[in-house]
Amino acid sequence: MSDEEIRRVLGLLSQDDTARAFAGLLLGVDGEPPAKVLDRLAGGGLAERGADGTWRARPERFRELLKELAEPAAPVSEEERLLRTFLVDGRLRAIPTRREKRLVVLRYISRAFEPGVRYAEKDVNVTLRAFHDDHAALRRYLVDELLLSREDGFYWRSGGPVDVWADGS
Template structure:
């Protein structure tokens, strides 16, 4: 088991420009204070101070002027952060639909438009909920609402119309399908 800084402490160690430059130089093959100073354009004193702080944080091993980046700590911190991440909030009460949505929606945005029709229908049903039943929307407003989800508003608009979730006439759209919460 590798012990070292957790992800937050690791990011804190890298938040300083000089320490970040030192880590980058070490990752690219520098092995001592003079070579890191040359690679970073920093003075040897600046490098030594940064290396000292990185050493206290557990990210760098120091032996005199020799430096060694503990690369394994990055993977360990990432694994640890992933293990402690709370599960995402469900996007649907239906477990099958939620699985599809979790695969295609991240941080409130559509990462890609599913090519498989069944999955696309689940995503479109989720997206169409931004449109209030009974309201009419000009195309400009439809594009603005869909742009929040994905930059290809034309494709989303076309899919929503083709699947009968939105209807269109003379540049005006209205919700005509999809699941409605009661």
């Protein structure tokens, strides 16, 4: 069932005469729209079955959806905007060259490491490779900016933001 089929059924439901005239041509046997399409439309509140068993579109639901789409999105912080610029599907498109921007990205990446846990260099590399292929540069930047510390081939988180969770007690 394609989106095109759903739009077609919805359009026909909203025009009673057109629905009766073209339903057989476009939708199949006895001029009835496929049940799956109608169920999806009803699930989204875009169509409903009347007491007499006929289906009708709900234009008021369309208006509600359009109004929701027209409402401005919640303001995005400068940090979130910057992360959206540099991260695509969780991976860095590029390591920022400007230090201020790079610090925002590095602080974000530092959250991948649990405070108080020591990591072997190979484990740090695997984690950083998930963000960018140049894991060595990321590791060096994290150490230089005091977000990770290292000693004898082991690394631990020494800076950056810490997520605090309230346990409700």
